[in-house]
Amino acid sequence: MKRLILLLLSIFAITAVQAQQNVTLAECGGDTVLYLRKTFDDRKAEFIGQPFSKVLDEWESQLPVGFLVFGNTGMWPAKEEDKYLVQSVSIYYNTEIETNLKGMRHEPYYGVKISFIPPYLHKVREFWRLQEEEELQLGPQLYEKLKDYIVKDIYMFELRQ
Numbered sequence: 001m002k003r004l005i006l007l008l009l010s011i012f013a014i015t016a017v018q019a020q021q022n023v024t025l026a027e028c029g030g031d032t033v034l035y036l037r038k039t040f041d042d043r044k045a046e047f048i049g050q051p052f053s054k055v056l057d058e059w060e061s062q063l064p065v066g067f068l069v070f071g072n073t074g075m076w077p078a079k080e081e082d083k084y085l086v087q088s089v090s091i092y093y094n095t096e097i098e099t100n101l102k103g104m105r106h107e108p109y110y111g112v113k114i115s116f117i118p119p120y121l122h123k124v125r126e127f128w129r130l131q132e133e134e135e136l137q138l139g140p141q142l143y144e145k146l147k148d149y150i151v152k153d154i155y156m157f158e159l160r161q
Contacts, residue, residue: 053147065138067092072124085120103161
C-alpha cells in the first residue's frame with residue numbers, strides 16, 4: 001500500500017513539474033493566444049518577483065515584440081520627479097499598425113500586461129526617445145533600461161473595439 005501511495009505521489013509530482021515547463025509556439029500548434037495563456041497566465045507565479053528580463057527573454061524566444069505601450073504615473077504626483085514614471089508595460093506581438101487595423105475591423109487583439117514594483121526609475125518620454133533613436137520597439141538600449149524592473153503582476157488580455 002505504501003508503494004502504491006509513493007508511486008501515485010511520484011506520478012503527481014512529475015505531472016505537476018511537466019505542466020509548468022516552458023512551452024513553445026510550435027507545441028501550441030502555432031496558436032499565439034494559447035501560447036500566451038500557457039506561458040504567461042498559467043506560469044504567472046514564475047514571473048512575479050522576478051526581473052522583467054525573464055518576461056522579455058521568454059517572449060522573444062517565441063514571438064516578436066510588435067508594439068509596447070507604457071503605463072505611467074501621469075501628471076498627478078505632487079513632486080515633479082514622480083511624474084510620468086513608467087510603472088507598467090503592455091506587450092503586443094502585432095505591430096502598432098496591425099493592432100490599429102484589427103481594432104478598426106472590430107477583431108480581437110491580444111497582449112500581456114506587466115506591472116512593476118517601485119521604485120520606478122525612468123520617465124516614459126525617455127523610453128519613447130530610445131524607441132525613436134533605435135527605430136525599434138525594443139532595442140538594446142531600451143532593453144537595458146527595462147530589464148531590472150521587478151514584476152509585480154502579469155496577465156494576458158484581449159481587446160476588442
